[in-house]
Amino acid sequence: MKKVIIFILLFNSLIYAASYENAKHAVGIDFGTTIFSAATLPGIANLIFKHQNGATEPLFKGGFGIAFTYNYAYLPKQAIDAFLGIYSFNAHYNGTMTVNGASSYQKIYNADVVVIPASIGVRFYFNKSNRDNGFFLLPKIGMNIFAVKGKDYAANKETLSAIVNFYISGEMGFKIDMFTKMGANWPVRPFIDISLLDLGYSFTHGIRFVPLPRLAIGITF
Numbered sequence: 148m149k150k151v152i153i154f155i156l157l158f159n160s161l162i163y164a165a166s167y168e169n170a171k172h173a174v175g176i177d178f179g180t181t182i183f184s185a186a187t188l189p190g191i192a193n194l195i196f197k198h199q200n201g202a203t204e205p206l207f208k209g210g211f212g213i214a215f216t217y218n219y220a221y222l223p224k225q226a227i228d229a230f231l232g233i234y235s236f237n238a239h240y241n242g243t244m245t246v247n248g249a250s251s252y253q254k255i256y257n258a259d260v261v262v263i264p265a266s267i268g269v270r271f272y273f274n275k276s277n278r279d280n281g282f283f284l285l286p287k288i289g290m291n292i293f294a295v296k297g298k299d300y301a302a303n304k305e306t307l308s309a310i311v312n313f314y315i316s317g318e319m320g321f322k323i324d325m326f327t328k329m330g331a332n333w334p335v336r337p338f339i340d341i342s343l344l345d346l347g348y349s350f351t352h353g354i355r356f357v358p359l360p361r362l363a364i365g366i367t368f
Contacts, residue, residue, distance in 0.1 A: 171221070173279075175340060175365025177214035177232065180264070182359060184212030184234035192238075210235030214264065216340065216363050220279040224272040228285055235261045255300050263292040272322070285318040285342075314355050316347020324367065335368045 192207040214232025221227065239257040268287025272279050293310040320342030326333060342361035349355045 170334060170336065170367050171219055173216075173218040173220075173226075173338060173365055173367040175216040175338070175363035177216050177230070177340070177361055177363040179342065179360050179362040180212040180214040180232045180234050182362065183357065184236055184262075185209040187358065188236055204239075206238060206240070208237040210237065214363075216361070216365065218270065218279070223277045224274070224279060226270040226272075226279050228266075228268050228270050228287065230264070230266045230287075230289070232264050233261065234264070235259070256297065257300070258295050258297045260296075261294045263294075265290055265292075268318075270322075278324075280322055280324045282321055283319065285320075286316075287318065288313070288315050290314070310351075312349055312351040314347055314349040314351075316345050316355050318342050318345045318360060320344075320361060335366055337364065338367050339364055 186209060189205065189207040189209040193205045196206050212232060212234025214230060214234075217229045218226040237257070237259055240255055266287045266289030268285050268289075270279070270283045270285045272281055272283045274281035291312045291314075293312065295306075295308045295310065297306045297308070298304070299306070320340065323339045323341070324336055325339070326336045340361055340363040341359075343359065345355065345357040345360040347355040
């Protein structure tokens with residue numbers, strides 16, 4: 148009986164060890180994109196681009212956003228990171244328009260913008276354990292595809308255009324695997340990703356600075 152118990156314990160230990168070794172994949176839903184499109188982007192943009200006196204609404208309005216993340220841990224403390232999302236916002240410009248000799252200050256151009264952000268990079272984890280968990284640095288390359296539907300009120304004309312913006316940047320944050328920290332080394336485990344900062348260079352806009360770019364929840368398997 149004692150040998151049977153020892154065998155069962157040993158078998159379970161091997162299964163849990165194998166489960167952890169095979170838990171190389173992580174998929175998640177990122178709500179950092181939601182926060183960015185709804186609050187961060189319009190908030191920063193409206194601070195930088197002040198509307199003129201007489202404007203009745205902010206120049207930038209946030210929309211909805213969501214993104215998906217995938218990690219592949221090819222080494223215990225390194226992982227390939229892929230990111231794909233979509234978000235939207237609205238922007239407009241105000242100015243003086245003259246109609247039938249009468250001038251008035253009003254909206255002269257409006258743009259509804261849909262953006263598809265995508266990036267790929269490598270995570271480097273810094274921790275005392277030999278795991279893809281805890282604090283990480285993520286150098287990456289990425290792009291944003293802007294689909295713009297614009298309307299020129301003065302000319303009464305609508306236009307459709309697409310802009311692609313490439314960038315290189317570094318992201319830093321934390322991956323929190325709560326179940327592993329509590330000793331539950333299960334083959335499928337939930338995690339939380341929190342990135343504090345994304346800093347880099349955009350080949351279109353120059354300096355790239357995004358606070359709290361990632362707030363994702365998902366599973367590791």
